[in-house]
Amino acid sequence: MNRRLTARGRERRQQLMEFAARRFAENGYHPTSVAEIVQGMGVGKGVFYWYFSSKEELFAEILRESQQSLRRRQQAAIGDEPDPVRRIELGIRASLDWLAEHRHYFTLIRFAATEERFTAALRRNQEIAVGDIVRHVKEGIVAGRIRDGDPEMLAHGILGVTNELAHQFLFRRAEEAEAVADAAVAFCLEGLGRTAAPHR
Amino acid sequence: MNRRLTARGRERRQQLMEFAARRFAENGYHPTSVAEIVQGMGVGKGVFYWYFSSKEELFAEILRESQQSLRRRQQAAIGDEPDPVRRIELGIRASLDWLAEHRHYFTLIRFAATEERFTAALRRNQEIAVGDIVRHVKEGIVAGRIRDGDPEMLAHGILGVTNELAHQFLFRRAEEAEAVADAAVAFCLEGLGRTAAPHR
Amino acid sequence: MNRRLTARGRERRQQLMEFAARRFAENGYHPTSVAEIVQGMGVGKGVFYWYFSSKEELFAEILRESQQSLRRRQQAAIGDEPDPVRRIELGIRASLDWLAEHRHYFTLIRFAATEERFTAALRRNQEIAVGDIVRHVKEGIVAGRIRDGDPEMLAHGILGVTNELAHQFLFRRAEEAEAVADAAVAFCLEGLGRTAAPHR
Amino acid sequence: MNRRLTARGRERRQQLMEFAARRFAENGYHPTSVAEIVQGMGVGKGVFYWYFSSKEELFAEILRESQQSLRRRQQAAIGDEPDPVRRIELGIRASLDWLAEHRHYFTLIRFAATEERFTAALRRNQEIAVGDIVRHVKEGIVAGRIRDGDPEMLAHGILGVTNELAHQFLFRRAEEAEAVADAAVAFCLEGLGRTAAPHR
DNA sequence: AATGAATGAGGCTTCATTCAT
DNA sequence: AATGAATGAAGCCTCATTCAT
Numbered sequence: 100m101n102r103r104l105t106a107r108g109r110e111r112r113q114q115l116m117e118f119a120a121r122r123f124a125e126n127g128y129h130p131t132s133v134a135e136i137v138q139g140m141g142v143g144k145g146v147f148y149w150y151f152s153s154k155e156e157l158f159a160e161i162l163r164e165s166q167q168s169l170r171r172r173q174q175a176a177i178g179d180e181p182d183p184v185r186r187i188e189l190g191i192r193a194s195l196d197w198l199a200e201h202r203h204y205f206t207l208i209r210f211a212a213t214e215e216r217f218t219a220a221l222r223r224n225q226e227i228a229v230g231d232i233v234r235h236v237k238e239g240i241v242a243g244r245i246r247d248g249d250p251e252m253l254a255h256g257i258l259g260v261t262n263e264l265a266h267q268f269l270f271r272r273a274e275e276a277e278a279v280a281d282a283a284v285a286f287c288l289e290g291l292g293r294t295a296a297p298h299r
Numbered sequence: 300m301n302r303r304l305t306a307r308g309r310e311r312r313q314q315l316m317e318f319a320a321r322r323f324a325e326n327g328y329h330p331t332s333v334a335e336i337v338q339g340m341g342v343g344k345g346v347f348y349w350y351f352s353s354k355e356e357l358f359a360e361i362l363r364e365s366q367q368s369l370r371r372r373q374q375a376a377i378g379d380e381p382d383p384v385r386r387i388e389l390g391i392r393a394s395l396d397w398l399a400e401h402r403h404y405f406t407l408i409r410f411a412a413t414e415e416r417f418t419a420a421l422r423r424n425q426e427i428a429v430g431d432i433v434r435h436v437k438e439g440i441v442a443g444r445i446r447d448g449d450p451e452m453l454a455h456g457i458l459g460v461t462n463e464l465a466h467q468f469l470f471r472r473a474e475e476a477e478a479v480a481d482a483a484v485a486f487c488l489e490g491l492g493r494t495a496a497p498h499r
Numbered sequence: 500m501n502r503r504l505t506a507r508g509r510e511r512r513q514q515l516m517e518f519a520a521r522r523f524a525e526n527g528y529h530p531t532s533v534a535e536i537v538q539g540m541g542v543g544k545g546v547f548y549w550y551f552s553s554k555e556e557l558f559a560e561i562l563r564e565s566q567q568s569l570r571r572r573q574q575a576a577i578g579d580e581p582d583p584v585r586r587i588e589l590g591i592r593a594s595l596d597w598l599a600e601h602r603h604y605f606t607l608i609r610f611a612a613t614e615e616r617f618t619a620a621l622r623r624n625q626e627i628a629v630g631d632i633v634r635h636v637k638e639g640i641v642a643g644r645i646r647d648g649d650p651e652m653l654a655h656g657i658l659g660v661t662n663e664l665a666h667q668f669l670f671r672r673a674e675e676a677e678a679v680a681d682a683a684v685a686f687c688l689e690g691l692g693r694t695a696a697p698h699r
Numbered sequence: 700m701n702r703r704l705t706a707r708g709r710e711r712r713q714q715l716m717e718f719a720a721r722r723f724a725e726n727g728y729h730p731t732s733v734a735e736i737v738q739g740m741g742v743g744k745g746v747f748y749w750y751f752s753s754k755e756e757l758f759a760e761i762l763r764e765s766q767q768s769l770r771r772r773q774q775a776a777i778g779d780e781p782d783p784v785r786r787i788e789l790g791i792r793a794s795l796d797w798l799a800e801h802r803h804y805f806t807l808i809r810f811a812a813t814e815e816r817f818t819a820a821l822r823r824n825q826e827i828a829v830g831d832i833v834r835h836v837k838e839g840i841v842a843g844r845i846r847d848g849d850p851e852m853l854a855h856g857i858l859g860v861t862n863e864l865a866h867q868f869l870f871r872r873a874e875e876a877e878a879v880a881d882a883a884v885a886f887c888l889e890g891l892g893r894t895a896a897p898h899r
Numbered sequence: 900a901a902t903g904a905a906t907g908a909g910g911c912t913t914c915a916t917t918c919a920t
Numbered sequence: 921a922a923t924g925a926a927t928g929a930a931g932c933c934t935c936a937t938t939c940a941t
Contacts, residue, residue: 102903103903104903105903105904107904108903108904110417111904113436120475125415126414126415127413127414127415128413129328130414132930132931133931133932133933134931134932142905142906143905143906143907144906144907144908144933144934145424145905145906145907145934145935146904146905146906146928147933148932148933148934149903149904149905153932153933154912154931154932154933157323167937176320186492187491206412209409209410209412209413209414210409210410212408212409212928213327213406213410213413214326214327215325215326215327227321236491239491245491245492246489246491248482248485248492249478249482249930251473252464252468252479252482253482253486253491254484255463255464255467255468256463256464256482256483256486256490257459257491258463259459259460259461259463259464260459260460261459262459262463263303263454263455263456263458263459263462263463266454267455268452268455278449279452280451282448282452282453282456283358283456285448285453285490286453286456286490287490287491288402288490288491289444289446289489289490290444290456290485290486290487290488290489290490291384291387291436291439291445291453291456291457291487291488291489292446292448299330308921332913332914332915333914333915334913334914334915341922342922342923343921343922343924344915344916344917344922344924344925345918345921345922345923345924346921346922346923348915348917349921349922353915353916354914354915354916421913430929453908502924503924505924505925507925508925509926525815526815527813527814527815527935528813528816528817529728529729529910530814531873532909532910532911533910533911533912534910534911535708536737542926542927543925543926543927543928544911544912544913544928544929545913545914545925545926545927545928546925546926546927547912548911548913549924549925549926550911553911553913554910554912577920584891587891603787606812606813609809609810609812609813610809610810612725612805612806612808612809613727613728613809613810613813614726614730615725615726615727617759622786636891639891640706645891645892646889646891646892648892649882650883650886652864652868653882653886653891655863655864655867655868656860656863656882656883656886656890657865657891658863659859659860659861659862659864660856660859660860661859662859662863663855663856663858663859663862663863664852664855664856664859667855667857678849679852679918682848682849682852682853682856683856685848686852686853686856686890687889687890687891688890688891689846689889689890689891690846690856690886690887690888690889690890691784691787691836691839691846691853691857691887691888691889692845692848692886711900732935732936733935733936733937734934734936742901742902742904743900743901743903743905744901744902744904744936744937745900745901745902745903745939746900746901746902747935748938749900749901752936753936753937753938754935755936794939806912812933859938874940902928902940902941903931903939903941904938904939904940904941905937905938905939905940905941906935906936906937906938906939907935907936907937908934908935908936909933909934909935910923910932910933910934910935911931911932911933911934912930912931912933913929913930913931913932914927914928914929914930914931915927915928915929916926916927916928917925917926917927918924918925918926918927919923919925919926920922920923920924920925
């Protein structure tokens with residue numbers, strides 16, 4: 100669906116996407132009907148299909164825009180910081196910021212991972228995100244700032260921690276956003292911490 | 300649905316659950332119809348409703364059994380290991396083992412997190428899993444083996460890393476299960492490693 | 500759609516086809532909704548899709564069965580008549596008989612010729628029908644009973660006359676079926692008749 | 700809809716009708732949407748409803764104009780030819796000419812015969828066409844040039860042959876238009892030809 | 900004259916579930 | 921225990937038509 104839209108049209112489209120995103124996140128993609136979306140917006144059914152060629156396309160679009168928006172935020176936060184470890188930290192904090200404002204993002208991503216027709220788009224974006232981090236990690240290793248290890252795995256470790264903490268804590272104790280960010284950064288940089296242990 | 304089942308009945312039920320789990324994971328819960336499930340098993344629709352009162356119940360059952368099974372595996376692995384850090388490591392490795400054998404588990408969990416009617420069951424199980432880890436973490440902190448920090452956050456950090464790495468690597472490079480486990484453990488214990496950095 | 504049907508099932512299916520055929524002929528294919536069909540039969544909508552995978556399939560099925568039935572009638576009438584001209588006559592009369600009993604057949608055929616997705620099936624059947632006649636015509640020419648000419652064109656001439664007369668007269672003056680048949684046969688055998696004319 | 704149109708307006712209207720006619724013939728009346736028509740012409744929807752009050756009216760107009768055009772061609776061809784048989788022949792040839800240039804006409808007529816709301820207009824025109832031929836036939840009978848028979852049936856015989864042959868052959872072997880016309884005329888004048896047969 | 904946005908009834912189809920056998 | 925036929929609400933989407941600009 101590639102219509103040339105007026106300013107008002109673009110606004111409508113955006114509203115539809117936001118409204119639908121919230122509903123999808125709250126009720127699930129399938130349980131949320133197109134009828135429900137247009138009713139909720141107080142418009143006719145035709146409006147939906149004027150802006151999107153299908154429910155599926157709408158969802159894909161929401162996904163795409165979300166991930167773009169997140170990435171822009173990260174890049175803005177990182178700026179031209181030269182220290183790779185610091186860049187990682189800034190990226191984590193920016194992500195948490197963004198996620199705090201876009202809570203439903205999680206649910207949508209999770210759902211998307213659930214049906215093959217959406218996983219392709221998902222994977223593509225994932226790879227971009229991972230690629231960004233991998234770059235920092237590699238630099239960090241070269242600079243001796245990060246221990247040696249498979250950069251991709253380290254990148255995924257960072258993603259895993261960040262997303263999980265965001266998901267679990269950002270919404271319950273929103274006021275402690277700062278503390279959550281600190282914890283995420285600390286875990287990524289140090290893990291469980293000094294554990295000069297009796298290994299095996 | 301709590302029928303008294305014969306041995307053969309229990310087997311049938313189990314087969315249905317396994318078949319459905321695979322389908323749900325591959326196509327998604329909603330896109331997989333009851334008709335498809337019974338057809339795939341070569342039985343009539345009556346069979347399905349003999350063993351499960353609804354599609355929803357079937358899904359909940361699958362979820363429940365999966366999580367039980369995973370937890371049993373973890374506990375078996377940990378045994379009576381006294382070192383809390385070591386217990387965490389054993390838990391991570393056991394989880395990865397189990398996940399390697401039950402790939403679709405991920406997709407099901409993700410989907411469940413997507414619709415409210417399933418999140419309750421999910422949360423309950425999550426809490427149990429987190430509780431297990433939190434216990435080890437607290438002990439570790441007390442014993443000076445783990446740096447001070449919110450135990451719950453640390454526990455989620457562990458979960459986040461483990462699940463993400465499992466999801467990303469266990470299926471692509473199944474032969475390197477060992478390496479993935481090592482990476483997960485290392486990330487949890489050390490994060491990105493020594494980074495005595497020029498902070499700011 | 501290829502379900503194994505019980506006796507009752509086959510009957511249902513047949514009823515649906517007959518009911519739908521009448522409606523399609525009366526109101527048109529598109530204006531006749533599936534809802535209308537099932538309502539008219541007093542059954543639920545699911546029944547329709549139990550027997551046919553789509554409205555389109557139903558229509559194609561109706562077409563197929565009609566043409567089969569007509570051809571069977573023709574063959575029965577012709578039997579083993581040795582005279583090719585007589586065979587043509589018998590074919591014409593049998594067709595008119597059948598058409599008198601299956602009035603809606605015309606409208607359905609006409610509609611089918613209207614949309615590409617149906618023309619394929621149509622053409623296939625047309626070719627069979629034409630082939631039957633062509634055989635008789637060729638024999639007739641060889642036997643000197645029919646004037647020389649492109650047999651296929653002659654066959655279509657016969658079809659054109661028969662169908663047109665059937666369509667125009669069989670329904671208006673049903674009592675004169677005999678007369679219509681006589682006229683059709685006469686026109687096919689003699690055209691407008693002796694016209695030794697002052698050509699130009 | 701009876702707007703007073705500028706020269707440009709009349710042209711637009713004509714273009715719309717031609718474009719729509721082609722689409723209707725290719726895809727069918729119902730499957731061809733107004734949106735498709737205006738898109739195909741590169742104009743907005745308003746244009747359509749400026750020239751036609753409804754899709755139905757458009758179709759009726761197309762029908763009307765086609766039949767008018769065909770009849771004009773026939774009359775021009777016949778001129779003031781005194782011989783009725785010759786007039787019939789000229790009519791047949793003119794029809795085939797016209798049909799060769801307006802292939803989609805067939806499909807439209809066929810479709811129109813499919814839905815009651817269009818059959819009225821159709822019948823009216825049919826009657827005119829038949830009336831024309833009937834006049835020639837009657838004269839022919841009186842003049843002893845045509846065998847005795849129900850003139851209306853004979854007229855329909857002519858129509859049936861002409862249309863069927865046009866439909867079947869004009870489009871496949873366009874280069875043989877002449878031959879098709881000859882065959883049609885011959886069939887109408889002589890049928891299958893001399894068949895002094897062992898009638899029963 | 901013309902556009903693009905909007906309407907909403909209605910179309911086809913799916914599917915969880917029930918029921919007679 | 922099991923089957924296959926049946927139900928009907930509900931879903932996604934189309935489309936002729938209208939309207940504000």
